[in-house]
Amino acid sequence: xxxxxxxxxxxxxxxxxxxxxxxxxxxxxxxxxxxxxxxxxxxxxxxxxxxxxxxxxxxxxxxxxxxxxxxxxxxxxxxxxxxxxxxxxxxxxxxxxxxxxxxxxxxxxxxxxxxxxxxxxxxxxxxxxxxxxxxxxxxxxxxxxxxxxxxxxxxxxxxxxxxxxxxxxxxxxxxxxxxxxxxxxxxxxxxxxxxxxxxxxxxxxxxxxxxxxxxxxxxxxxxxxxxxxxxxxxxxxxxxxxxxxxxxxxxxxxxxxxxxxxxxxxxxxxxxxxxxxxxxxxxxxxxxxxxxxxxxxxxxxxxxxxxxxxxxxxxxxxxxxxxxxxxxxxxxxxxxxxxxxxxxxxxxxxxxxxxxxxxxxxxxxxxxxxxxxxxxxxxxxxxxx
Amino acid sequence: xxxxxxxxxxxxxxxxxxxxxxxxxxxxxxxxxxxxxxxxxxxxxxxxxxxxxxxxxxxxxxxxxxxxxxxxxxxxxxxxxxxxxxxxxxxxxxxxxxxxxxxxxxxxxxxxxxxxxxxxxxxxxxxxxxxxxx
Ligand SMILES: [Zn+2]
Numbered sequence: 001x002x003x004x005x006x007x008x009x010x011x012x013x014x015x016x017x018x019x020x021x022x023x024x025x026x027x028x029x030x031x032x033x034x035x036x037x038x039x040x041x042x043x044x045x046x047x048x049x050x051x052x053x054x055x056x057x058x059x060x061x062x063x064x065x066x067x068x069x070x071x072x073x074x075x076x077x078x079x080x081x082x083x084x085x086x087x088x089x090x091x092x093x094x095x096x097x098x099x100x101x102x103x104x105x106x107x108x109x110x111x112x113x114x115x116x117x118x119x120x121x122x123x124x125x126x127x128x129x130x131x132x133x134x135x136x137x138x139x140x141x142x143x144x145x146x147x148x149x150x151x152x153x154x155x156x157x158x159x160x161x162x163x164x165x166x167x168x169x170x171x172x173x174x175x176x177x178x179x180x181x182x183x184x185x186x187x188x189x190x191x192x193x194x195x196x197x198x199x200x201x202x203x204x205x206x207x208x209x210x211x212x213x214x215x216x217x218x219x220x221x222x223x224x225x226x227x228x229x230x231x232x233x234x235x236x237x238x239x240x241x242x243x244x245x246x247x248x249x250x251x252x253x254x255x256x257x258x259x260x261x262x263x264x265x266x267x268x269x270x271x272x273x274x275x276x277x278x279x280x281x282x283x284x285x286x287x288x289x290x291x292x293x294x295x296x297x298x299x300x301x302x303x304x305x306x307x308x309x310x311x312x313x314x315x316x317x318x319x320x321x322x323x324x325x326x327x328x329x330x331x332x333x334x335x336x337x338x339x340x341x342x343x344x345x346x347x348x349x350x351x352x353x354x355x356x357x358x359x360x361x362x363x364x365x366x367x368x369x370x371x372x373x374x375x376x377x378x379x380x381x382x383x384x385x
Numbered sequence: 386x387x388x389x390x391x392x393x394x395x396x397x398x399x400x401x402x403x404x405x406x407x408x409x410x411x412x413x414x415x416x417x418x419x420x421x422x423x424x425x426x427x428x429x430x431x432x433x434x435x436x437x438x439x440x441x442x443x444x445x446x447x448x449x450x451x452x453x454x455x456x457x458x459x460x461x462x463x464x465x466x467x468x469x470x471x472x473x474x475x476x477x478x479x480x481x482x483x484x485x486x487x488x489x490x491x492x493x494x495x496x497x498x499x500x501x502x503x504x505x506x507x508x509x510x511x512x513x514x515x516x517x518x519x
Contacts, residue, residue, distance in 0.1 A: 133392035
């Protein structure tokens with residue numbers, strides 16, 4: 001059971017430009033984001049002694065980034081094999097390492113040329129090994145194709161409609177319009193959403209996240225060390241990682257998952273809230289993993305913001321807008337800011353809790369939720385200023 | 386020349402693909418606890434036994450969920466196939482399988498629709514189990 005409430009803090013964030021073509025290497029992106037995070041914290045790169053990242057054979061190892069930064073002594077370097085589910089797990093891993101005495105100041109980063117370089121789920125593999133023997137030969141290959149299957153099950157069970165999902169796409173784009181980091185800042189309407197190109201029913205183009213080149217990083221240290229750094233610390237109240245039975249080894253390893261209308265969130269909710277000592281009703285702003293519009297619905301339900309099946313109604317009527325009861329994805333999310341695989345959600349949460357989010361600032365935001373993952377496993381954090 | 390992904394059978398899955406080639410849909414059955422499982426795997430997830438047999442099933446099932454692929458990826462491979470349907474099908478014997486629904490208007494696929502396996506010999510060595518409405 002999590003017993004480290006408020007004992008660790010995020011003290012710095014850093015990021016590169018988010019683009020379709022960075023024109024540089026993944027190593028350069030990672031190093032730039034990490035150096036920016038150290039500078040933001042007011043901590044010399046020489047004081048960094050740990051790095052944690054996650055990747056799907058599309059990035060550079062933590063040790064190579066440490067070398068590029070000139071870190072004199074690496075005491076903790078871990079590369080998690082994982083997708084979006086790991087975007088909050090990297091921070092929990094950093095905390096675990098510091099708590100164990102393995103390191104003191106740990107950078108967590110995600111870096112990729114996800115558009116100009118290695119595009120996830122491109123579907124060029126013609127030999128189907130392992131679990132994909134039972135998926136790829138049927139033309140079930142890409143991420144949107146995978147998640148559409150889960151979304152459809154929610155529609156079957158609860159009558160969810162695409163128009164309800166459209167509200168999520170429109171709201172997040174509205175937020176991105178106020179975010180200088182965002183790749184897509186042109187506001188859209190529900191009619192634009194309805195007119196978007198069908199990709200894989202029930203998803204249209206505007207249900208699907210961006211593909212991005214870029215990197216971001218956050219610096220984690222103890223609450224004690226955080227006291228005399230540049231910014232007011234953002235404390236980690238609680239965090240959890242996990243999922244239900246049959247998590248599998250791959251995006252498509254979901255054939256034995258019992259109920260595809262729910263995802264990992266339902267399984268980590270109890271640990272997350274108990275550890276943080278607060279509940280959904282206490283969250284001022286939430287940055288929810290939005291690889292697809294529908295993913296937001298399943299997580300809101302699983303984490304207890306509403307009952308299973310109520311998510312599509314819950315997000316209507318302005319509730320998730322910046323002036324609503326539960327502002328979501330104030331940066332635009334993976335749908336409209338950039339696909340830095342969910343770690344960019346943590347960067348935004350820190351902006352919000354510091355009061356540094358400019359025109360998209362949620363007034364008096366004290367407690368933020370970040371989540372990461374959409375299917376069988378995932379992670380989440382509760383943060384406070 | 387068939388240019389789509391083909392299964393590469395391994396120690397656990399080879400009997401399944403041999404069955405398809407022979408026109409039989411096989412599921413793995415634990416000798417110790419009798420739980421059926423698919424996809425195949427060495428250890429029974431319920432009791433961890435490694436003893437199992439293969440049982441031919443009826444090939445009847447119902448649609449649990451489905452998608453209609455309209456944008457082909459890769460375009461040169463699936464361009465001629467869209468729109469096509471991928472479904473999760475609950476077999477009558479209690480296991481779930483992913484496959485295509487064929488011989489059916491994609492817009493006519495519905496939840497709980499009854500389907501029956503049919504075998505599609507896509508190459509000389511690989512036969513894929515597909516499903517059509519009954
Ligand atoms: Zn067994």
